[in-house]
Amino acid sequence: MSLNEKYEKISAAYLQDIKEAGTLQDVEEVRVKYIGRSGEVNKIFKELGILSPEERPAWGKKLNILKSDITKSVEDKKEQFSQKDEKEDIFDPTMPGNYSRFPSIHPVTGILREIKDIFSSLGFGVAYGPEIESSYHNFTALNIPEDHVAREMHDTFYLNQEDKLLRTHTSPVQVRVMENNDPPYNIIVPGKCYRRDTIDASHSPVFHQVEGLMVDKNINFADLKGVLAEFAKLFFKGSDVKTRFRPSYFPFTEPSAEMDISCRICQGKGCSSCSQKGWLEILGAGMVDPEVFKHCNVDTEKWQGFAFGMGVERLAMLKYGISDMRFFYLNDIRFLEQF
Amino acid sequence: MKVPLKWLSEYVDISGIDPLELSDMLTMRGLEVDSVEEVGLDTVIDIELTPNRGDCASLIGVAREVSAILNREIKLPEVNIGSKKTDMATKIDVKCADKCPVYHLRNVKNITIGPSWEWMKERLRACSVRPLNNIIDITNYVMLETGQPLHAFDADKISGDTVIVREARPGETLLMLDGEERTFNGGEVVIADKNGPIAVGGIIGAKDSAVSGKTTEILVESAYFVPQSISMAERNLKVKTEASYRFAREIDKGGILYALNRAINLMKETAGATPVKGRISHDSLNFKENKIRVNINKLNSILGTSISKDNIKKNLLDIDFDIEFSGENFEVRVPSYRNDVRRPVDVIEEVARIYGYDRIESKLPELKVGIGYFEPIDPFLEGENSLRARGYWESLTHTLTDSDKIVELYGTGSEEKLIHLKNPVSLDMDILRPTILPGLLEVSSYNANRKSRYLKFFERGPVFIEKDGEYFEEHNIAYLSAGGDFFEAKNTMKTMLESLNQNYELEYPGSSAYFKGGRCGVLTIEGEFSGEFGIIKENLCKNYKLEDPYTGGYLILDKVVKEKIRERVFKNWSTYPAIYRDLSLISPIKLTHKDIYGIIKSEGKKELKNVEVVDSYRGENLGPGRKSITYSLEFNSDEEMLSSEYVDSAVKDILNELENKLGVTLRPK
Numbered sequence A: 001m002s003l004n005e006k007y008e009k010i011s012a013a014y015l016q017d018i019k020e021a022g023t024l025q026d027v028e029e030v031r032v033k034y035i036g037r038s039g040e041v042n043k044i045f046k047e048l049g050i051l052s053p054e055e056r057p058a059w060g061k062k063l064n065i066l067k068s069d070i071t072k073s074v075e076d077k078k079e080q081f082s083q084k085d086e087k088e089d090i091f092d093p094t095m096p097g098n099y100s101r102f103p104s105i106h107p108v109t110g111i112l113r114e115i116k117d118i119f120s121s122l123g124f125g126v127a128y129g130p131e132i133e134s135s136y137h138n139f140t141a142l143n144i145p146e147d148h149v150a151r152e153m154h155d156t157f158y159l160n161q162e163d164k165l166l167r168t169h170t171s172p173v174q175v176r177v178m179e180n181n182d183p184p185y186n187i188i189v190p191g192k193c194y195r196r197d198t199i200d201a202s203h204s205p206v207f208h209q210v211e212g213l214m215v216d217k218n219i220n221f222a223d224l225k226g227v228l229a230e231f232a233k234l235f236f237k238g239s240d241v242k243t244r245f246r247p248s249y250f251p252f253t254e255p256s257a258e259m260d261i262s263c264r265i266c267q268g269k270g271c272s273s274c275s276q277k278g279w280l281e282i283l284g285a286g287m288v289d290p291e292v293f294k295h296c297n298v299d300t301e302k303w304q305g306f307a308f309g310m311g312v313e314r315l316a317m318l319k320y321g322i323s324d325m326r327f328f329y330l331n332d333i334r335f336l337e338q339f
Numbered sequence B: 001m002k003v004p005l006k007w008l009s010e011y012v013d014i015s016g017i018d019p020l021e022l023s024d025m026l027t028m029r030g031l032e033v034d035s036v037e038e039v040g041l042d043t044v045i046d047i048e049l050t051p052n053r054g055d056c057a058s059l060i061g062v063a064r065e066v067s068a069i070l071n072r073e074i075k076l077p078e079v080n081i082g083s084k085k086t087d088m089a090t091k092i093d094v095k096c097a098d099k100c101p102v103y104h105l106r107n108v109k110n111i112t113i114g115p116s117w118e119w120m121k122e123r124l125r126a127c128s129v130r131p132l133n134n135i136i137d138i139t140n141y142v143m144l145e146t147g148q149p150l151h152a153f154d155a156d157k158i159s160g161d162t163v164i165v166r167e168a169r170p171g172e173t174l175l176m177l178d179g180e181e182r183t184f185n186g187g188e189v190v191i192a193d194k195n196g197p198i199a200v201g202g203i204i205g206a207k208d209s210a211v212s213g214k215t216t217e218i219l220v221e222s223a224y225f226v227p228q229s230i231s232m233a234e235r236n237l238k239v240k241t242e243a244s245y246r247f248a249r250e251i252d253k254g255g256i257l258y259a260l261n262r263a264i265n266l267m268k269e270t271a272g273a274t275p276v277k278g279r280i281s282h283d284s285l286n287f288k289e290n291k292i293r294v295n296i297n298k299l300n301s302i303l304g305t306s307i308s309k310d311n312i313k314k315n316l317l318d319i320d321f322d323i324e325f326s327g328e329n330f331e332v333r334v335p336s337y338r339n340d341v342r343r344p345v346d347v348i349e350e351v352a353r354i355y356g357y358d359r360i361e362s363k364l365p366e367l368k369v370g371i372g373y374f375e376p377i378d379p380f381l382e383g384e385n386s387l388r389a390r391g392y393w394e395s396l397t398h399t400l401t402d403s404d405k406i407v408e409l410y411g412t413g414s415e416e417k418l419i420h421l422k423n424p425v426s427l428d429m430d431i432l433r434p435t436i437l438p439g440l441l442e443v444s445s446y447n448a449n450r451k452s453r454y455l456k457f458f459e460r461g462p463v464f465i466e467k468d469g470e471y472f473e474e475h476n477i478a479y480l481s482a483g484g485d486f487f488e489a490k491n492t493m494k495t496m497l498e499s500l501n502q503n504y505e506l507e508y509p510g511s512s513a514y515f516k517g518g519r520c521g522v523l524t525i526e527g528e529f530s531g532e533f534g535i536i537k538e539n540l541c542k543n544y545k546l547e548d549p550y551t552g553g554y555l556i557l558d559k560v561v562k563e564k565i566r567e568r569v570f571k572n573w574s575t576y577p578a579i580y581r582d583l584s585l586i587s588p589i590k591l592t593h594k595d596i597y598g599i600i601k602s603e604g605k606k607e608l609k610n611v612e613v614v615d616s617y618r619g620e621n622l623g624p625g626r627k628s629i630t631y632s633l634e635f636n637s638d639e640e641m642l643s644s645e646y647v648d649s650a651v652k653d654i655l656n657e658l659e660n661k662l663g664v665t666l667r668p669k
């Protein structure tokens, strides 16, 4: 047999032998047979003398690789046996180990972050304002005069100090931003609001709103539609989300609108989730009323724009399918760990 | 506003239109239909009216909208306005024309009170109005039809010959139709005779002057009460009626007489009733229809449209606004029933409404870089994340809370006062929270009762306090852990402060409002009080039915130096190997780690890079009143390799100082 033939024969044979080895003892025999001091591989090494000095290094390398291949196969096989043998100390990788869940954030916080992210990608900044407000900022400056029907719609908590109340919406922050800064404005205002409602499935005396304001030289109703429809698409993650705008009324906007999205449960056909309407109301909006600009000393000849407001709990309920507003404030761990 | 469709079809032809389709059309015109229901043989749609559309609190008002949508004619009942000359003997005296500028009365005799027509009763019921008798039913029917509330007095129960419209005097009382006696604040409009009030103007009549089964002669009132005055009276007297609902939204100032005569015409048809010729009136309003000038370019600029003159004209004519163009402007004459259209922008809304919001093509504005007055990101996020990393779950509790459970923390001597609500909705939510901790105790208690495993919570939000007569609102982040020890509270605070990159000091004052004496810490940032932590007071826990030790703390986010949060300066480290020396010290038991650490740090040369506690223990072998703490000291230099001799002499200096100043010595080996 030529060197080459011997080499090929060993290469095939050792694999077969290892495969057939049934005990640790067998494997050890295979090792000795091939790579022991007088094993098959070393036998070929000894025959390398017949080769020319030019050929020798290449063969040396080839044989060393074979030797290390065999060593590896032997060790792998041995490992299988040792694992089978140590029955008393079986390692169980399916055990949980030192695990604890990474705590979640509250769904209202999560929704607020999503809303902030979307609007910041649309160029909006974030502004904040006080929750204890003056009735001027909460009502008068927003064109809700005293003894006007619109004020009655805000069931308000009052404090003992004259003229102080808990804001009924985040809109007063709009006023504060406009009072203290020159246009253009491009902000959203997230925050808590208060209405004198008893707690039930759809009411809570404390709730969250996000207000928005976009004012520049030429911002118009078409922009309002575009920005808010874009928000709905991004928020509900689907270009198949249809939006529609209906005329409505808010004292601080004119024209005013409400935006509905197509019911995602019935695809607009009408079901119990959407009171058979096929649409779900998600926010109110409109062009900032000139009266509001006047109160904030913004020149209506130069500036125009829109404002909008949405209820965060309502959006969370729609997005996650939460059926009862009370869940948000119970903080039941079985609720929290779902978010 | 409930609208029975058969009744509606008396004013406008709705044949061939499905009720659902009609509802959709109305909804898209701003009259949102809430429900469509079969009532008897009719279909009733319920419209949720916005406060500006008082005109649609009537069948005719809704019919006008439907007529505009369907482009079908409106048919109104013919009404004979009658003569101004009158045979009436009654006089009227309006003393508060600013609150009641228009007041008409007509007189009907020979009345036989009885039930009204079946068809009328049916329609009233469909609108959720209870039929009573022929006279009252007619006044209610005409109110639903025209939007103008009417009131009928029993003429025999009015003393004297003059009906007076005046402001109520403070303290005056009246037994009202609903059986309640109410006291006036003063300033509410009342209708009175010489003996006193016989009705609250525009809101509710008196029991005594009401039409009853024995009534034979009546005075029928049709008037205009100013909305603000009505809202004020509703609020003062805590009463709302179908009438006040309409007056508060303002009635059609051009339709006051029409409604009155419409009612009289209907009464004439009931057995035997004879209207007295003419009426008596007060009218100081001199009502004229509004004329408003609008610029076409402004209209299109606000809407983002290019609606043509012709189109504008068509849309406005559809809703009976007369329109005349002059150049780039147009002037509209607003019908009397549209009180809500007063300014150019109101006309613009009407054009958009009739044109259709859905036809305005949406677009995205050019993006501008934001302006620097807002906070672009949440600067405190890292603080929140550090709490979550330690196993705290975010919760969200009401900022309104129960004063009973925390009032004891705020003694009468305290300069900080709780902020009470003037009109709480329930007693367990009567104050604004002065701290978040009770909310977290509540959450823990709720979950502990349900045997939950996770009992670490945090919350971020405002807290409120009154100080020196002023209200303060502060933003806090608070955390609470069931079990754990003082160091859980302390180290949670430390990791949070470090995640926010703050320079802070911790002190241990011995007492606190929320935390146990001797188990509380205070933190300061830039020398200012910025929060507390420790083991929650037992009695506070008990108020929330919690027994185990609870630990927690709060950080006042307003005190966090925002500029520092992301500030970092890179410093290179020494390339030479450090030399370590462990010192096992024996110290009097009263000394604190802080005392010893302070001496080591101040005495150590600049090569002393780090000092750590590696062990501490107490044992009898140390002698009475002694404890042992082992410190590991790390020495290194940026400039050279330190020698053992150098480090040993530095350690010797530290040990000398510890012994001289504190009596702390090296523990014998």
Ligand SMILES: [Zn+2]
Residues within 6 Å of the ligand: A263, A264, A265, A266, A267, A268, A269, A270, A271, A272, A273, A274, A275, A276, A277, A278, A279
């Ligand atoms: Zn649906």
